[in-house]
Amino acid sequence: MIGGHVSAAGGVMKAFENAHAIGANFIQIFSQSPRAWKSQMVSDEEAAYFKRELANQTNGLKGLVIHASYLINLASSDRDIFAKSQHALIDNLESAEKLGARGVVLHVGSHKGSGLESSMDGIVSSLLRALKSVDGSCEIFLENTAGQGGSIGVNFEELARIIDAVGSSKIGVCLDTQHLFASGVSYSTIEEADAVIQQFSMILGIGRLGCVHLNDSKTALGSLRDRHENLGEGLIGANALSNLMSHPDLNGVPVILETPGDSKGPRKRDVELARKLIGEGRSRRGL
Ligand SMILES: [Zn+2]
Structure with a gap:
C-alpha cells in the first residue's frame, strides 16, 4: 500500500480523485483545516461515499488515515489550548470513524522544555477520553x-511510555x-536499517x-x-530510504508520502519512485 497525503479541499470525495490521479491506493487527509480550531464534521453523504469506495476497493483504494490538526497540543500548560486540543482530537477521531479510516495520525504536542513527565497525566487522560468517547475500531497513531x-515523541521510548500508560x-x-x-537516527546501511526496526520491535512492538x-x-x-523533501532529493537519499522501507517487517504496513512535489504535495512520479525504492531494497535483501 503506497499512499499520499492529498488535498480534501472541496470535500473528502475530492481526496479520492486526487489519490487516484497520483496512483496512490492509500489516502491521508486532514478532516478539517489543520491550522484552525473550527471543526468541520464529515457529512453522512461523504461518509457513505467513502465507505462504499473502500468496500469496493474502487481504483484499488485500500484504506485511509486522517491527519489530526497541527494545533493540538495535549502537553499544553495553557488550560484553554489544552481544552481545545481535547475537543479537536475527539472531533478528528469521530470524523475518522465515520469515514472508515484506520487511524488518526497525531503529533502529541510539545512540553516546551519542561520535560515529558510534567505533561504525562494530561496526555494520557486526553487520549483515554478520546478513545472512550468515540465508539468503533479507529485507532490513534x-x-x-x-x-x-520539546516536541514529544522524539524517540521510541517516549512513545512507549505514553502507549504503556494509556494501555489500549x-x-x-x-x-x-x-x-x-x-x-538523529541513521539508516544509511541495511545493518543500520535493521537495527532501527529491531529497536522499534523491542521498545514498542x-x-x-x-x-x-x-x-x-x-x-x-x-x-x-x-522539513520534508522529495524522495531521493534530500539528505537521507534514495538508498537509505530503500534500506529501511524494504525491511520484511514493514510488509503490509501502509506507506504515505508527505513530500512537497512541486509545492502541491506528492506527484505520480513520487508514488512510482516509492514503489521502485522498496522493490530495489527487497532485491538487495534477496527477498
Ligand atoms: Zn509525518
Whole structure:
C-alpha cells in the first residue's frame, strides 16, 4: 500500500480523485483545516461515499488515515489550548470513524522544555477520553517527531511510555522517516536499517506500527528540524530510504508520502519512485 497525503479541499470525495490521479491506493487527509480550531464534521453523504469506495476497493483504494490538526497540543500548560486540543482530537477521531479510516495520525504536542513527565497525566487522560468517547475500531497513531522545541515523541521510548500508560489496543505509532533522521537516527546501511526496526520491535512492538510516513529530508541527521523533501532529493537519499522501507517487517504496513512535489504535495512520479525504492531494497535483501 503506497499512499499520499492529498488535498480534501472541496470535500473528502475530492481526496479520492486526487489519490487516484497520483496512483496512490492509500489516502491521508486532514478532516478539517489543520491550522484552525473550527471543526468541520464529515457529512453522512461523504461518509457513505467513502465507505462504499473502500468496500469496493474502487481504483484499488485500500484504506485511509486522517491527519489530526497541527494545533493540538495535549502537553499544553495553557488550560484553554489544552481544552481545545481535547475537543479537536475527539472531533478528528469521530470524523475518522465515520469515514472508515484506520487511524488518526497525531503529533502529541510539545512540553516546551519542561520535560515529558510534567505533561504525562494530561496526555494520557486526553487520549483515554478520546478513545472512550468515540465508539468503533479507529485507532490513534502517535507520530514520532523530529524533536524541535520539546516536541514529544522524539524517540521510541517516549512513545512507549505514553502507549504503556494509556494501555489500549487502539493506540499505535506512525513512523515518519524524515523525523526519524532529523532526530538523529541513521539508516544509511541495511545493518543500520535493521537495527532501527529491531529497536522499534523491542521498545514498542512491531504490531503497534500503524503506518509509515515516507519522506526525504531537507535538513541534516540530528538537526531536530521537521522539513520534508522529495524522495531521493534530500539528505537521507534514495538508498537509505530503500534500506529501511524494504525491511520484511514493514510488509503490509501502509506507506504515505508527505513530500512537497512541486509545492502541491506528492506527484505520480513520487508514488512510482516509492514503489521502485522498496522493490530495489527487497532485491538487495534477496527477498
Ligand atoms: Zn509525518
